[in-house]
Amino acid sequence: MLVLAWRNVWRNLRRSLITIISMASGLAAIMFGQSIMKSLQQQLIEKATGSITGQLQVLHRGLRELKFPDRLIDDPASVEKALAAQRGIKAYAERIMMMGLASSPTSSEGTLICAIQPDKEPAVTTMSQYLVAGDFLQHEPKGIVMGDRLASKLDVRLGEKVVVMAQGQDGSMDADAFRLSGLLHSGSLTFDESIIYVPLPAMQQMLSVGRKVNQFVIRADRLDEVSTIREELSQRLSGGPLQVVSWEDIDHEIVGIERFQDAILAVVLFIVFAIVALGVLNTLLMSFFERVREFGVLMAIGARPRWVLKLVLLESAILGIIGTALGLAGGLVLIAYFGHAGLHLPVGDAFSYFMPFPDVIYMRVIWRDHAFAAVCILATSLLAACAPALRAGRLRPAEALRHV
Amino acid sequence: MSERLIPGPLIEVRDVTKIYPSEAQVAALSGLSATFQAGEFTAIAGPSGSGKSTLLNLIGLIDEPTEGEILYQGRKVSCLDPAAAADFRLRHLGFIFQAYNLIPVLTAMENVEYPLILQGVGSEERRRRALEALRLVGLEAFAGRRPALLSGGQQQRVAVARAIAARPLIVLADEPTANLDSKTGAQLLDLMQSLNHDNGVTFLFSSHDPAVLPCARRVVRVHDGRLVDPAEGVAQDLDADRVG
Numbered sequence: 001m002l003v004l005a006w007r008n009v010w011r012n013l014r015r016s017l018i019t020i021i022s023m024a025s026g027l028a029a030i031m032f033g034q035s036i037m038k039s040l041q042q043q044l045i046e047k048a049t050g051s052i053t054g055q056l057q058v059l060h061r062g063l064r065e066l067k068f069p070d071r072l073i074d075d076p077a078s079v080e081k082a083l084a085a086q087r088g089i090k091a092y093a094e095r096i097m098m099m100g101l102a103s104s105p106t107s108s109e110g111t112l113i114c115a116i117q118p119d120k121e122p123a124v125t126t127m128s129q130y131l132v133a134g135d136f137l138q139h140e141p142k143g144i145v146m147g148d149r150l151a152s153k154l155d156v157r158l159g160e161k162v163v164v165m166a167q168g169q170d171g172s173m174d175a176d177a178f179r180l181s182g183l184l185h186s187g188s189l190t191f192d193e194s195i196i197y198v199p200l201p202a203m204q205q206m207l208s209v210g211r212k213v214n215q216f217v218i219r220a221d222r223l224d225e226v227s228t229i230r231e232e233l234s235q236r237l238s239g240g241p242l243q244v245v246s247w248e249d250i251d252h253e254i255v256g257i258e259r260f261q262d263a264i265l266a267v268v269l270f271i272v273f274a275i276v277a278l279g280v281l282n283t284l285l286m287s288f289f290e291r292v293r294e295f296g297v298l299m300a301i302g303a304r305p306r307w308v309l310k311l312v313l314l315e316s317a318i319l320g321i322i323g324t325a326l327g328l329a330g331g332l333v334l335i336a337y338f339g340h341a342g343l344h345l346p347v348g349d350a351f352s353y354f355m356p357f358p359d360v361i362y363m364r365v366i367w368r369d370h371a372f373a374a375v376c377i378l379a380t381s382l383l384a385a386c387a388p389a390l391r392a393g394r395l396r397p398a399e400a401l402r403h404v
Numbered sequence: 405m406s407e408r409l410i411p412g413p414l415i416e417v418r419d420v421t422k423i424y425p426s427e428a429q430v431a432a433l434s435g436l437s438a439t440f441q442a443g444e445f446t447a448i449a450g451p452s453g454s455g456k457s458t459l460l461n462l463i464g465l466i467d468e469p470t471e472g473e474i475l476y477q478g479r480k481v482s483c484l485d486p487a488a489a490a491d492f493r494l495r496h497l498g499f500i501f502q503a504y505n506l507i508p509v510l511t512a513m514e515n516v517e518y519p520l521i522l523q524g525v526g527s528e529e530r531r532r533r534a535l536e537a538l539r540l541v542g543l544e545a546f547a548g549r550r551p552a553l554l555s556g557g558q559q560q561r562v563a564v565a566r567a568i569a570a571r572p573l574i575v576l577a578d579e580p581t582a583n584l585d586s587k588t589g590a591q592l593l594d595l596m597q598s599l600n601h602d603n604g605v606t607f608l609f610s611s612h613d614p615a616v617l618p619c620a621r622r623v624v625r626v627h628d629g630r631l632v633d634p635a636e637g638v639a640q641d642l643d644a645d646r647v648g
Contacts, residue, residue, distance in 0.1 A: 004518075007509035297505040300466050301566070302494025302522050304487045396486075398467035401501070 001307070005314040012287065019283040020323045023377055026276040027327025028334060030269055030373045035335045037261045038366045040347065043357070045223065048254050049247045050126045051191065051355045052114070054217035055226050056233070057250065058083075061243045066250045068099060068112075069214040072169065073242060079216050082236040088225045091123035094213040096203050100166035102146070102196055104154035111150065112195045113166055115203030124219045127184060127197070130356060134158050134182035142202045143181030147192030156180050164198060168207050176206040186356035187348065253354070269373065273380050280384035284316055288388040295392050296400025309393030313385050320381030324374050331370065338363040413439035413477075413639055414573060414606065415463060420472030420482075422458050422629075432458040433629040435472070438637035440608060442573065445600040447620035448610040455629040456610035457578050463608065464497055464576045465489040476573070494522050498567030500577035500609075504559040506551040512538065512562045513547035519570040537565035540603070541595060557588035564595060568605055577609035581616060593619045 009016050049055045058079050060071035073079060076094060083092050096115040101108055118137035122128045128136040137143045144162050146154075156162055158180050165175040178198055186192055204210065220226050226246050234244045248255050295308050303311075342360035351357035417440075422433040433455045440446060440463075448456045461467040462474060465481060466489075474482040481492055493499075498519075506515045516534040525533070538544045541561040551559050560580060567575045577596070581589030597619060599605040609620075617623050622639070625632040 003514070004507070004510065011509050293505070294507060296466075297499075297501070297507070299490060300464065300493060300499050300501075301519050302490055302497075302570075304490040306487065307490075307522070396467070398461045401466065401505075 001311055001314060005311055005318055008287070008291075008311075008315050009318045015283055015286065016319060019279055019319055020326065022279040023276050023320065023323025023381065024326035024330055026272050027324060027373060027377045028330035030272050030377075031327070031331030031370050032334055032363075033265060033268055034366055034369045034373060035331075035338075035363045036343070036361060037265050038369060039361050039363045041258050041261060042364060043361060044254055044257065044351065045247065047351075047355050047357050048251050049219075049223075051186075051188075052125055052127070052195075053247050053250050054124050055220050055223060055247050056218040056230055057245050058216035058218070058233070058237065059243055059245060060214065061241050066245055068097060070098075072096075072209055072212040072214050073216070074212060076211055076213050076216075078240070079237070079242065082233060083216065083218070086229060086233050086236065088221050088229045090219045090221045091120065092216055092218040093117050093120035093124045094200060095121075095215045095217055096200060096207070096209075096213050097215055098166055100164055102144075102150070102154060103163045103165065104156045104160070106155045107153060109150060109153055110194075111146075113164060113203070114195055114197050115200045116197055117200050121197075124217050127186070127191070130184045130186040130191075132183050132185045134180070136182050137197060137199050140179055140181040141199060142176070142178050143199065144178035145182035145184060145197040146180070147195065148183050148185045149189070149193040150196070151180065151183055153193070158183065162196075164196065164206070166207065169209065174206050174208070176202065178202070188352045188354065188356040190354060191356060269376075273376055276377060277380045277384045280316060280319065280381045281387065283319070284312065284385050284388040287315070288312065288392060292395065292400050292403040295395050296397050296403065299395065299397040300401065305393045305395070308395070309389045312389035312392045313382060316381050316385030316389070317378075320378045323381065324378050327377065328370070328374055332365065335363045335365055339365070414442040414444075415440040415608075416475040416478075417459070417463065417637075418473050418475065420459075420462060420469045420474065422455075422462060422467070423470045431470075431629050433462070433469075436626070436630060436637070437472075437634070438624060438631065439639040440574070440606075441639040442606050443600070443604060444622055444639065445597060445607050445620055446609070446622040446624060447617050448608065448624050448626055449614075449617055450610075450612065450626035450632075452612055454612075454626045456612070456626055458629075459626065460576050460578050460608070460610050464499060465493055494519060494570070496573045498570065498572035498575035500560070500563045500567050500575060500580045502579040502582045504551070504556070504563050504583070506559055506562055506566070508551050511548050511550055512543060512554065512565075515551070515562055516565045516569045519566060523570060533569050533571075534565070537569035538562070540568070540599065541565045555588075557584055557591065560584060560588075560592055561595065564592070564599070568599060568603075574606040574608055577607060579610055579612070581611065581613065586615070589613075589616070 059069050060073055063069050063071060083089060094117055098113050100111055100113040102111045136145055160180050161177050162180055163175055163177050165173055168174045220229055230244050230246050298308055339362055342362050344360055346359060348357045348359040417436060417438045420433055420436050421431055423429055423431045448459060450456050462469050469482055473480050484492060513534055516537050517530050520530040520533060535544060538547055541564050543558060543561055546554060581592055584592060596607050600607050624636045631637045
């Protein structure tokens, strides 16, 4: 049966090639679409978690807003101990994050104050990579780093004083003077205009909070282990006043974007599958009507109806397997190329308000999604074959032999 | 070559009527009865539309009678379900069609092998029997050719080889010479005759060509779905016929 099916596939070379090419290009297009969306999402997550959020955070329970923790962790040492025992953690850093005011002799601006450990923070987030002048708090114990747009608004230059003001735990306003030691340019409006970085010890001193912090920011070895680490770390810290949250809890906007993109992708995939199915159905129906008499002959010489049905399904399976294999190969080549060279898309501007984001997407192979698409294409080719196969199986030999 | 020669009728057609569903409800066969013996070389003769092909289709179990029944060696087969009928055709019947009806994507050898593949015959035995059948029809040298590279006469001979390769009880041939020129048609009939005489293959074939009929050892004439002479429907004793 396999020999007959194989030769039947190639008896109309042009038609079979068109079907195979349409399946292969459909699958390659689906893989390309999947890769663009998923790579964009991955880059988005990497940028969001890498810029400020981290992949996991340890925070006090009962916060009004996870992004701006309003309660301090009284015993940071216990968290450090738990983190030291936890597997899968690449790096972590302590922080105090809060809203405040940055003032120069000529101007004041509301900012997000990010008090960091200068030696540990670069292992968790990447903002130091956007430094365009000075250093990232390595030398100045009371240095301050800010975006070039904010510096421009405050009209301050490297080495000049900036007064930072924030509300202390008791509700009073605390202030201290810092010296501008570094300028950033990330391309993101929010980061370049609204965030300042100061050393954590200086901030703790300004707020008179001792060694207390309000956030531990964690980077995992692997992004896909985040939920496992979260569970395990939560176990370690259970019974206390602390909670472990993931980037999905904090940056729920990104989760929303991800879901929206997945929904769009699903609609596109459905349309492509439908087009592929119609193409295969067209080919098989044409092939069926051309060969009704031949099916009659096969039945007359002793082929059972189910055998004829299987023959048509097998022909479709052959078309499907070849189309899928070529589509997989084509899709992987495309993704490998754009994974290496990068795909230039004007997405940086779209996301720059929220985070620094490049205009280049480096495409990645999303094996699970591609495998699903390949199975769907194969299944589509078989489903499309069901109608002609059932018709072939129901033919009556005498009528089929009379078919012209 | 034929499976066996047994006493008594090989095929009994009992009071068969076939009406094709249409507005006119015309009966292609009306209460036709006939018997056929193993080893016969019988022609069903009649003009176009007389019911020859319908009778062959019913005997070949590729169509079902509206009324009446078909028996093979006393067993009623006209009520078999499609799968059982396909199995019966596969095991016991061979077919030759007017338009050759070889499978175009297979070689002559593979066409002949096909019923044997469906029967589940092992590849070595299959090849041996297919080559033997091709040798009997004189086309051993053309075994590797596809039908498109064979003449009409050669294609019909491959069809004969396909029909006899599975060693059926009977070969049913519907107008086997109609698409051939007179010389090639005569050669094909000679081949069928020699297979019948030398190898014991039972042939039942239809023809509207009066020139073909003298080749047959028995002629059953059909007109308007009935036998012209009901006595022609009764098979004669084969040995007596041969002596005669």
